[in-house]
Amino acid sequence: MNEKYKIPAQTRIGHIHLKVSNIDNALTFYHDLLGFEITERMGDQAVFLSAGGYHHHIALNTWNSKDAPAASKNGVGLFHTAIVYPARKDLAAMLKRLLEADYKLTGGADHGVSEALYMDDPDGNGVELYWDRPRDEWPKKPDGSIRMYTRNLDIQDLLAELDK
Structure with missing residues (x-):
């Protein structure tokens, strides 16, 4: 462990999974406006979106956030x-x-x-x-x-x- 680890140059970030308050409102932005394609939808609880047919680049869910207030600008997080x-x-x-x-x-x-x-x-x-x-x-x-x-x-x- 004396040797400093260096992450491989080909490493990439594969997708992001966001907690949202309302799937349909989030889809209006990510699908309708930005143009990501829906690859799978789980009712009003989760949806997976992609560019170009990848399984998903963005996942949205309401599992712990349905009808929650907007994210705080002053707290830790994304x-x-x-x-x-x-x-x-x-x-x-x-x-x-x-x-x-x-x-x-x-x-x-x-x-x-x-x-x-x-x-x-x-x-x-x-x-x-x-x-x-x-x-x-x-x-x-x-x-x-x-x-x-x-x-x-x-x-x-x-x-x-x-x-x-």
Whole structure:
């Protein structure tokens, strides 16, 4: 145990399972607005959603949370779920969809390595939608390590991606 363990580079986070107060309200956000597909539903207690037919990327349940109040912003727990889009154009299309639905964004940021949109789901859980820039474009410090930052996201430039 003297050797420091390093997690394999191919490791990934497979899915997130959220407690929600109402399955139908959560589905309006995750299925109807964000476009995740329902892979399985267990009445009004649980539903599993995916992108592209995977068994599930997001699970929602009311097992211990039916009709519960929104998540506290000041307590411990999940800060946000981050959903990565394959290309900038995909994020732009989702931004357009959110604007057309008049869905409230809580922020937008350029992190150098990525561009992101932030919002809350119906239960107050934070959600980040983003795309990663190619690794060779990530900003670097003089020692070669990654230099992330937070700058305002240029919404108009992102939307212009749809015209390309």
